[in-house]
Every structure is written in structure tokens, then in C-alpha cells.
Amino acid sequence: xxxxxxxxxxxxxxxxxxxxxxxxxxVPGWGHYYANxxxxxxxxxxxxxxxxxxxxxxxxxxxxxxxxxNLATFARxxxxxxxDGRSRQFALAVANFNSLATYNAQQERxxxxxxxxxxxPENFWQWESEDHRLRYGNIRSRYDxxxxxxxxxxGLMVANRLISGISSFVHVRNQDISLPEVSMFxxxxxxxxxxxxxxxxxxx
Numbered sequence: 632x633x634x635x636x637x638x639x640x641x642x643x644x645x646x647x648x649x650x651x652x653x654x655x656x657x658v659p660g661w662g663h664y665y666a667n668x669x670x671x672x673x674x675x676x677x678x679x680x681x682x683x684x685x686x687x688x689x690x691x692x693x694x695x696x697x698x699x700x701n702l703a704t705f706a707r708x709x710x711x712x713x714x715d716g717r718s719r720q721f722a723l724a725v726a727n728f729n730s731l732a733t734y735n736a737q738q739e740r741x742x743x744x745x746x747x748x749x750x751x752p753e754n755f756w757q758w759e760s761e762d763h764r765l766r767y768g769n770i771r772s773r774y775d776x777x778x779x780x781x782x783x784x785x786g787l788m789v790a791n792r793l794i795s796g797i798s799s800f801v802h803v804r805n806q807d808i809s810l811p812e813v814s815m816f817x818x819x820x821x822x823x824x825x826x827x828x829x830x831x832x833x834x835x
Contacts, residue, residue: 648803655795662799667806677795681788688784691777698774705770709763712756721748726768730757 646666655662655674659681663674703714706725714722728734731754738746748754758764 646803648800651803652796652800655799656792659791659795662796663802666799666803673798673802674795677791677798680791681795684784684788684791688781688788691781691784695774695777695781698770698777702767702770702774705763705767706756709760709767710756710758713753720746721754722771724748725756726764726771729761729764731755 651662651666653662654665655677658678660671660674660676660678663671663677702722706712706714710725712725714725724734728737731748731750735747735750738744758767
């Protein structure tokens with residue numbers, strides 16, 4: 632028989648699927664380690680994939696910056712133009728035409744008046760040779776290819792985090808690794824003695 636003076640002690644060490652999921656969103660594999668540090672091989676796989684993607688992204692960004700520097704230096708040296716801060720349209724025009732005059736003449740022939748560049752010193756370029764222009768175009772193609780790969784790698788990093796998070800959440804649910812909630816009740820008997828009663832609640 633319980634009285635109004637019942638004393639209750641609760642212990643709840645529940646491992647949350649939601650906590651595991653958000654840990655893996657932050658760092659792939661962390662949620663699996665949180666759920667079961669003794670066996671988190673799947674989490675190690677997601678973590679290794681993330682490390683590889685981060686390495687790939689770093690290399691792509693470094694390569695992109697180097698190619699951009701090479702483009703600017705090459706164009707300044709062999710065509711006499713400065714690409715710093717210039718639009719993509721201008722950079723492509725420099726890659727496809729030997730000079731500003733040649734470019735503007737082509738735009739006039741095709742009635743692309745809105746694509747003309749004013750004949751001013753900052754817009755001037757004149758390649759020393761066709762070979763130099765083609766070499767510049769090759770560097771430009773490599774630069775564009777690298778930059779197209781960067782969003783793909785970022786997308787894969789996001790996808791890996793989402794998959795890792797969902798996987799860790801499902802892992803917690805499927806393995807039923809939530810520890811039970813234990814409650815201890817101390818009921819006071821008519822003679823004044825305390826009688827302990829325990830209840831265990833499992834989370835599914």
C-alpha cells in the first residue's frame with residue numbers, strides 16, 4: 632500500500648535515435664559510435680567516405696586557384712590583357728578570338744550588338760600567336776572542368792551526411808539499444824517501515 636509519502640527515484644539512460652541522427656549529420660559515423668562504440672563499423676565507413684570527399688574538395692579548390700592564377704598570368708604575358716575581376720564572357724572571348732578587333736568584328740557580322748566590348752585599353756587583347764591562344768584555351772577548359780566538379784563533391788558530402796544520419800537513426804531503432812527506465816518506489820507501511828518497489832519501463 633502506497634502512501635502520500637512515496638519516494639521516487641528515476642534512472643533513464645536512453646540512447647536516442649534522434650541524437651544519433653543529428654550527430655551523424657554533423658560528422659558522418661559519429662551517430663553510430665554514439666549508439667554502439669563497441670561495434671560501429673558502418674559508421675567508420677561513412678566517416679572514411681567523408682574524409683575522402685573532404686580531401687577531394689580541398690584538392691579541387693587548390694587546383695582551381697592555381698589554374699585561375701595561371702590563366703591570369705598567361706593572358707597578361709602573351710595577350711596583354713588583365714583578367715582580374717573580368718566577366719566570364721570576357722574571359723571566353725579572350726580564349727576564342729585572337730584580338731579585341733577580331734571579336735568585335737564577329738559580333739557585328741552576327742548582329743550581336745549587346746556583346747560588343749568598347750575599344751578601350753582595359754578591354755584590349757592581342758595574342759602573340761595562335762598557339763598561345765590555344766594553350767590559354769586548354770588551361771581555361773581544365774579550369775572550368777575543375778569548377779564543375781566542386782558542386783558535385785559538395786553534393787556527395789551532403790548526401791553522405793543524410794544517409795549516415797538516417798542509418799544511425801534506424802540502427803538505434805532496430806537494435807533496440809535504448810536502456811530501460813528504472814523507477815524505485817518506497818511505500819510507507821502502517822508500521823512506519825519503508826517498502827521498496829521497483830518498476831521497469833522499456834522504450835520501443
